[in-house]
Amino acid sequence: MTKVFGEVIQVIGPVVDVAFSIADDSMPNIHDALVIKRDDGSKLVVECQQHIGERTIRAIAMDSTDGLHRGMKVESTGKSITVPTG
Numbered sequence: 001m002t003k004v005f006g007e008v009i010q011v012i013g014p015v016v017d018v019a020f021s022i023a024d025d026s027m028p029n030i031h032d033a034l035v036i037k038r039d040d041g042s043k044l045v046v047e048c049q050q051h052i053g054e055r056t057i058r059a060i061a062m063d064s065t066d067g068l069h070r071g072m073k074v075e076s077t078g079k080s081i082t083v084p085t086g
Helices: none
Strands: 004-012 015-020 032-037 043-051 056-061 073-080
Touching (some): 043 073
Antiparallel strands (some): 004 015, 004 073, 015 056, 032 043, 032 073, 043 056
């Protein structure tokens, strides 16, 4: 799968809206993990919860959204969030 990149357009608490400049068939699927690289180099994982337009998704952050701002780049992993067990 080719990497798909988007851009943060809105942050309200743990909710992050991301816009993509691609067609619907390449947009992240519901429950896909996306990664946002913060200005300090750390990464924030968000999970796609809803398609809210032809090229916009709404995601829920798995950690604090402090420091996120509009225009930050978002990378779709093409996979859902996984947790190792055992």
